Amino acid sequence: MGYYILYLILVNFSRVKKLSIVDIANELKVSKTTVSFILNGRAKEKRIGEDLVERVTKYVEEVGYKPNSLAKSLRTGKSNTIGLMVEDISNPFFASIARLIEDRAYKNGYKILYCSTDNDTQKTKELINMFRDRHVDGYIIAPPEGIEDDVEQLLKDGLPVVMFDRHLPKVNTDYVEIDNLFSTYNATRHLIQQGYKNIAFVTFASTQTQMAARMQGYKDALKESRFTPVIKEIVFNQDEEMIIKPMTAFFKKHKDLDAVVFGTNHVGTCGLKIFGTLGIKVPEDMAVISFDDYDVFKLYSPPVTAIAQPVDEIADNVITVLLKKLNTKGVSTASHSIILKTNLQIRGSSSGLKG
Amino acid sequence: MGYYILYLILVNFSRVKKLSIVDIANELKVSKTTVSFILNGRAKEKRIGEDLVERVTKYVEEVGYKPNSLAKSLRTGKSNTIGLMVEDISNPFFASIARLIEDRAYKNGYKILYCSTDNDTQKTKELINMFRDRHVDGYIIAPPEGIEDDVEQLLKDGLPVVMFDRHLPKVNTDYVEIDNLFSTYNATRHLIQQGYKNIAFVTFASTQTQMAARMQGYKDALKESRFTPVIKEIVFNQDEEMIIKPMTAFFKKHKDLDAVVFGTNHVGTCGLKIFGTLGIKVPEDMAVISFDDYDVFKLYSPPVTAIAQPVDEIADNVITVLLKKLNTKGVSTASHSIILKTNLQIRGSSSGLKG
DNA sequence: ATATAAAAATAAATCGATTAAGCTACATTG
DNA sequence: CAATGTAGCTTAATCGATTTATTTTTATAT
Numbered sequence: 001m002g003y004y005i006l007y008l009i010l011v012n013f014s015r016v017k018k019l020s021i022v023d024i025a026n027e028l029k030v031s032k033t034t035v036s037f038i039l040n041g042r043a044k045e046k047r048i049g050e051d052l053v054e055r056v057t058k059y060v061e062e063v064g065y066k067p068n069s070l071a072k073s074l075r076t077g078k079s080n081t082i083g084l085m086v087e088d089i090s091n092p093f094f095a096s097i098a099r100l101i102e103d104r105a106y107k108n109g110y111k112i113l114y115c116s117t118d119n120d121t122q123k124t125k126e127l128i129n130m131f132r133d134r135h136v137d138g139y140i141i142a143p144p145e146g147i148e149d150d151v152e153q154l155l156k157d158g159l160p161v162v163m164f165d166r167h168l169p170k171v172n173t174d175y176v177e178i179d180n181l182f183s184t185y186n187a188t189r190h191l192i193q194q195g196y197k198n199i200a201f202v203t204f205a206s207t208q209t210q211m212a213a214r215m216q217g218y219k220d221a222l223k224e225s226r227f228t229p230v231i232k233e234i235v236f237n238q239d240e241e242m243i244i245k246p247m248t249a250f251f252k253k254h255k256d257l258d259a260v261v262f263g264t265n266h267v268g269t270c271g272l273k274i275f276g277t278l279g280i281k282v283p284e285d286m287a288v289i290s291f292d293d294y295d296v297f298k299l300y301s302p303p304v305t306a307i308a309q310p311v312d313e314i315a316d317n318v319i320t321v322l323l324k325k326l327n328t329k330g331v332s333t334a335s336h337s338i339i340l341k342t343n344l345q346i347r348g349s350s351s352g353l354k355g
Numbered sequence: 356m357g358y359y360i361l362y363l364i365l366v367n368f369s370r371v372k373k374l375s376i377v378d379i380a381n382e383l384k385v386s387k388t389t390v391s392f393i394l395n396g397r398a399k400e401k402r403i404g405e406d407l408v409e410r411v412t413k414y415v416e417e418v419g420y421k422p423n424s425l426a427k428s429l430r431t432g433k434s435n436t437i438g439l440m441v442e443d444i445s446n447p448f449f450a451s452i453a454r455l456i457e458d459r460a461y462k463n464g465y466k467i468l469y470c471s472t473d474n475d476t477q478k479t480k481e482l483i484n485m486f487r488d489r490h491v492d493g494y495i496i497a498p499p500e501g502i503e504d505d506v507e508q509l510l511k512d513g514l515p516v517v518m519f520d521r522h523l524p525k526v527n528t529d530y531v532e533i534d535n536l537f538s539t540y541n542a543t544r545h546l547i548q549q550g551y552k553n554i555a556f557v558t559f560a561s562t563q564t565q566m567a568a569r570m571q572g573y574k575d576a577l578k579e580s581r582f583t584p585v586i587k588e589i590v591f592n593q594d595e596e597m598i599i600k601p602m603t604a605f606f607k608k609h610k611d612l613d614a615v616v617f618g619t620n621h622v623g624t625c626g627l628k629i630f631g632t633l634g635i636k637v638p639e640d641m642a643v644i645s646f647d648d649y650d651v652f653k654l655y656s657p658p659v660t661a662i663a664q665p666v667d668e669i670a671d672n673v674i675t676v677l678l679k680k681l682n683t684k685g686v687s688t689a690s691h692s693i694i695l696k697t698n699l700q701i702r703g704s705s706s707g708l709k710g
Numbered sequence: 711a712t713a714t715a716a717a718a719a720t721a722a723a724t725c726g727a728t729t730a731a732g733c734t735a736c737a738t739t740g
Numbered sequence: 741c742a743a744t745g746t747a748g749c750t751t752a753a754t755c756g757a758t759t760t761a762t763t764t765t766t767a768t769a770t
Contacts, residue, residue, distance in 0.1 A: 033759080049718065070428050074425045075757050089457065090451040102471060116454060391729080712770080718763105725756105733750075738746095
């Protein structure tokens, strides 16, 4: 009787101890091995009687038992987690990709551990170590430079890695990218066709593959028409003021410019802010095309011509490739390098002069 | 000799087995208990000789041993992980909060497991279960309605929960919010003072606390001036078209409106798109104020008056409260309800009529 | 009746940590 | 000198699963 009261108190006031596989086994008077086999769908293979299978399944369902995933991971080495490393989760491009990847991952039983690298090599190395330590099953990385060795090690250890947005030329991994060179080449040509002659390219200082390609595309287009490139590379800074300042100086200095191609959505947005401050009219004083497309560009007046990345497709390909790798663990599938096309959304900002 | 060659092969071609605490212990000819105590800073308490402490520390450092966090979590029940549930990580408001929380969390040794709830009760319940299963140490939730019981259970089980953006009135948790009612009241009054008389409130259909408060603020301001409220609540949909459509119909129907307050950044952005399509001029035909502030509003022409949430402060308070709870586990600290002030950023979009 | 095979289930090792409890050797004390 | 204390470590249990190896039971063939 005393015990009964104690029991009630425990049930009512204390944490209800979570069920473990042992509890299930004891309750059903079978061994935990059997329960484990059944729960992992290996009943047939281990020739466990159908009646027992049903009895266990039913009871497990009834009491809502869920295996402890930590213990499971510890034993199996798999964690059903995917590490997602983007440059900055608050950047709309990365945020929307992250969202799409998240959805697909959850649907396939994977959870997302995410982090922002800030393009910082050291930080990224630490984050990779942290992910390793957590036994992340697969890696999705928009890599900064300088992490070649770490990625190489991941691959050597049989861990699937998919890169996106850019890749590391010296590392042979799967990656999903867009055709950066053609994108800016095409955008610049569009400006040239519209009659613009003094076209600048403003971007973040970076030697990452995608940035190099974007700049090359711009250069190629100018060369073709024998124009002189005017390039401004801005050192990235968390504090937007530190971006606005040098860029303002640049535009103040180059009064002869009549058009500009921005290398990223962030740079583009800052550029628009500056044009507002300096009273530079788009497109009358300055035609504008920016990489990446999002609401800011669509709603700007006039709407800004933008190089739209196929965000859904990118996310879709990334997760598909990774899931494929995860499901054929060990067997080294051929390396996928997927290059997607962008879409030049032509709008008012690039057709003021002699459209 | 044969073994030596085999060893080389193993080192070069196969996964280098990760070091475990046993390896360290064996190598140093001490027990793993000792190593564990030393690594966990309990050397003094467990009176372990200073020389041994140094020897172990040095060796561990040298070979770069890092304890397996899964095993650690399994044993201790702590995972150094925080579960972050937002409505939609691709929404700029949530994305920037997530980013700030991430930074602070990492600095304090916590990792973020994140997910988007889509305001879906069932999905959120499942996600909470998943987080529990992963032994997440603390929860940060922008809660949809209907998860009261689940949160209650978390609290009962001693797990810290901090809510933000909104809260569940029936659950006594810590939360960080803004003064929603005053924000829209103040914004609406601003419009009235500017001379606008037919002011609409357009928002997502929701009975969540923050949404109810925002609507009430609008109503209060109108009532004060004896104007009639005109309210349009739009059912949320992933597909933006399904938002644009009913909202377009609304504005087509109410030709007499001269001003509108939007309840969220998303609704506001859609509204601007519609005004573009319908040729409604801001602020000549329609003055605009939107909840939340971000680049779209700043760069719109004319720039849009916005109710700016103190994103940094929100994130800062959320993580501070949660960390405090995590560090005083067990001891029930007093419940914090933090209400922050917003900032009405007055811009061109709300002063066209008789400014 | 006995040997053999197949079916059904289990015992025990394992993953890699933490931690309660215990042991040893030496110093101190009455 | 026996009892007690304590500094310094170690043994072994534990967290909750998976999995290898083994045992028990039943069926079949000789």
